[in-house]
Amino acid sequence: MEFFLLILLLLSIIGLSSFINHFLPYIPVPLIQIALGVLLASLPLGIHIPMEPELFFVLFIAPLLFHDGKHVSRQALWKLRKPILLLALGLVFVTVFAIGYLIYWLIPTIPLPAAFALAAILSPTDVVAVGAISSRVKIPKPIMHLLEGEGLMNDASGLVAFKFAVAATVTGVFSFAEASWSFLVIAIGGLAGGAALAVLIIRLKMFIRRLGMEDVMIHMLIQLLTPFVIFYIIEHFHLSGILSVVAAGIVHTIYRDRDQSPAMQLQVVSQSTWTVLIYILNGLVFVLLGLQIPSVMNEIFKNPLFNNWEVSKYILIITAALLLLRFLWICGAWLLGLPLIKQLTNLSIKDVGIITISGVRGAVTLAGAFTIPYVLADGSPFPDRALIIFIAAGVILVTLVAASIFLPILARTEKENTEELRKEMERSALFQTIDAAIRSIRELMNDDNHEAAVSVITTYNQIRNRLINAGNENTEQLKLAETEIRMKALDAEAEYVEKLKKAEKVDRETIYLTEEHIHRMRLAVTNRMQYRRLFFWSLIKRGVHKLVQSFVPKNQERLNNRHEKAKKLIKLKVNMARAAIHFLKEHMTLENEHLYLVIMGEYNEMIMKFKLAKKGSDSSQYIEIQRELRAKAFQAERDEIQNLYEEGEVTIDIIRKIRKQINIREAYWMEEKSVHAH
Numbered sequence: 001m002e003f004f005l006l007i008l009l010l011l012s013i014i015g016l017s018s019f020i021n022h023f024l025p026y027i028p029v030p031l032i033q034i035a036l037g038v039l040l041a042s043l044p045l046g047i048h049i050p051m052e053p054e055l056f057f058v059l060f061i062a063p064l065l066f067h068d069g070k071h072v073s074r075q076a077l078w079k080l081r082k083p084i085l086l087l088a089l090g091l092v093f094v095t096v097f098a099i100g101y102l103i104y105w106l107i108p109t110i111p112l113p114a115a116f117a118l119a120a121i122l123s124p125t126d127v128v129a130v131g132a133i134s135s136r137v138k139i140p141k142p143i144m145h146l147l148e149g150e151g152l153m154n155d156a157s158g159l160v161a162f163k164f165a166v167a168a169t170v171t172g173v174f175s176f177a178e179a180s181w182s183f184l185v186i187a188i189g190g191l192a193g194g195a196a197l198a199v200l201i202i203r204l205k206m207f208i209r210r211l212g213m214e215d216v217m218i219h220m221l222i223q224l225l226t227p228f229v230i231f232y233i234i235e236h237f238h239l240s241g242i243l244s245v246v247a248a249g250i251v252h253t254i255y256r257d258r259d260q261s262p263a264m265q266l267q268v269v270s271q272s273t274w275t276v277l278i279y280i281l282n283g284l285v286f287v288l289l290g291l292q293i294p295s296v297m298n299e300i301f302k303n304p305l306f307n308n309w310e311v312s313k314y315i316l317i318i319t320a321a322l323l324l325l326r327f328l329w330i331c332g333a334w335l336l337g338l339p340l341i342k343q344l345t346n347l348s349i350k351d352v353g354i355i356t357i358s359g360v361r362g363a364v365t366l367a368g369a370f371t372i373p374y375v376l377a378d379g380s381p382f383p384d385r386a387l388i389i390f391i392a393a394g395v396i397l398v399t400l401v402a403a404s405i406f407l408p409i410l411a412r413t414e415k416e417n418t419e420e421l422r423k424e425m426e427r428s429a430l431f432q433t434i435d436a437a438i439r440s441i442r443e444l445m446n447d448d449n450h451e452a453a454v455s456v457i458t459t460y461n462q463i464r465n466r467l468i469n470a471g472n473e474n475t476e477q478l479k480l481a482e483t484e485i486r487m488k489a490l491d492a493e494a495e496y497v498e499k500l501k502k503a504e505k506v507d508r509e510t511i512y513l514t515e516e517h518i519h520r521m522r523l524a525v526t527n528r529m530q531y532r533r534l535f536f537w538s539l540i541k542r543g544v545h546k547l548v549q550s551f552v553p554k555n556q557e558r559l560n561n562r563h564e565k566a567k568k569l570i571k572l573k574v575n576m577a578r579a580a581i582h583f584l585k586e587h588m589t590l591e592n593e594h595l596y597l598v599i600m601g602e603y604n605e606m607i608m609k610f611k612l613a614k615k616g617s618d619s620s621q622y623i624e625i626q627r628e629l630r631a632k633a634f635q636a637e638r639d640e641i642q643n644l645y646e647e648g649e650v651t652i653d654i655i656r657k658i659r660k661q662i663n664i665r666e667a668y669w670m671e672e673k674s675v676h677a678h
């Protein structure tokens with residue numbers, strides 16, 4: 001029961017981290033999750049989850065890297081293979097020796113092989129952490145592909161180097177030739193083994209499908225078990241389980257691209273399941289990392305043998321050295337014209353800075369550090385094991401914080417703070433929120449709410465059109481173009497009435513009323529002042545007519561005739577509006593689409609109102625449906641602007657301004673609808 005409650009607590013913390021990130025998007029989720037983990041471990045609840053590295057790797061690292069392998073761009077990996085290997089192999093081994101000697105010089109109590117072990121476990125970058133931090137930063141795609149490829153490959157090289165360094169510390173024996181050969185066997189064996197097992201699993205799924213078993217649950221279960229099974233089997237043969245699951249993920253992607261036979265339902269279930277699973281596993285990795293930090297810190301800070309300031313200074317020096325070495329390695333490759341610069345064209349010093357600061361350490365580093373044995377082969381304690389783990393945890397935190405602070409600064413464009421760019425950012429955000437609202441209504445549209453949905457979409461198209469006109473220098477030309485389109489649509493209505501007139505399908509009174517209607521609409525387009533006077537005069541005439549009719553005795557037959565004439569007139573106006581829409585659809589192009597859509601929307605709304613009037617139905621149900629759709633649209637607007645803010649597309653002042661506009665429109669619309677309802 002305690003274990004179950006602990007799982008619930010951890011899952012709740014992951015949810016809480018997303019909630020906090022929603023309001024503080026400039027703080028990366030991994031840092032929030034680590035902080036919550038530290039807070040949970042610090043509370044007097046007696047919560048302690050020991051780090052079991054073997055279980056940690058198979059339970060978390062295997063599925064995460066399998067998923068990354070499935071979604072990484074194979075074309076980009078192949079195109080950037082040389083710079084990726086330069087970082088994932090070359091930089092890792094340079095880091096082991098250079099940082100190893102620095103640690104040995106800095107902390108003499110740590111033997112040289114153990115110093116190499118610490119440097120080795122600090123060499124892999126964390127692709128999960130980089131992805132989480134870069135979600136709000138506009139990193140160029142080639143650089144992002146490079147970082148992803150490096151993160152997928154250097155885990156294996158760093159862990160292999162770490163294992164040999166630990167073995168040398170424990171036994172006191174080390175052979176460079178044997179270590180090099182073993183590395184090749186472990187790496188190539190892991191890649192080949194993972195690919196081969198992935199092919200076998202794919203064949204198994206194909207065999208099951210040929211037997212007529214298209215059960216989504218069976219295929220989904222096999223898919224979920226794949227990374228765990230492959231990692232465990234490959235590790236059992238002392239090969240690289242990390243590279244095996246990466247290779248398996250890439251093989252699965254190749255198969256998916258070539259074969260589209262799996263049922264659509266399986267694809268939907270697979271995507272949804274993996275999205276939830278990766279979200280939970282990512283969160284658990286960093287929460288568990290945070291849970292380990294207090295115990296690691298206590299072991300050092302409460303130990304009188306260690307000076308707290310000195311230990312903190314070690315962490316800062318080693319982190320600075322790691323980043324400096326990474327910077328020099330990339331600059332060296334760039335200046336010397338090595339494969340790094342050949343594959344990444346137009347690389348600037350700012351891009352080098354982005355690649356450097358993105359070298360974040362993460363869960364693999366801490367999990368690997370916990371695999372350090374407690375004793376050597378002669379039974380004596382492993383030298384400064386607690387200090388090594390503490391330094392690893394400290395470097396993880398410092399690199400995460402450094403990337404969170406400096407990566408957005410480095411990736412920022414030179415004009416990002418200018419007023420012109422701010423206005424363009426706001427304008428783009430407004431368009432995206434409106435488009436999001438329109439998409440949400442279209443997704444909800446059905447036969448029952450079609451008229452109300454068209455009305456809401458028309459309103460948003462009108463707002464969109466006003467935005468286009470406001471940002472266009474040729475506003476007068478656009479107004480003239482809109483007037484011309486409206487006049488042509490009215491000509492289409494008049495032409496439709498003329499055809500009915502020639503065919504003698506309508507009486508003279510109806511023709512007179514429709515021609516008068518078209519005349520009024522033309523005045524509304526070309527001469528608004530005259531139209532207002534005519535409209536006002538029509539209201540007076542209608543009022544006088546109703547007043548006179550109130551003194552005339554009611555005649556049921558005359559009322560029925562008037563009702564029938566009104567129905568025929570409404571039906572005719574609906575057909576006239578449809579004729580106008582047909583004309584507009586035929587003449588709409590990509591250049592004038594925004595104008596045509598607004599006018600077509602107005603006609604659709606007119607048709608809807610005519611239909612309601614013809615049915616003589618109560619409009620309260622329609623208003624309620626429209627209210628629900630508009631509420632969904634407003635929520636879609638808010639969700640979109642929040643997403644843009646979290647992705648770094650808009651600033652805090654812009655999101656506040658747009659939210660205020662949404663609130664004002666919502667309040668005005670609700671007030672307007674309540675008046676109509678009453």
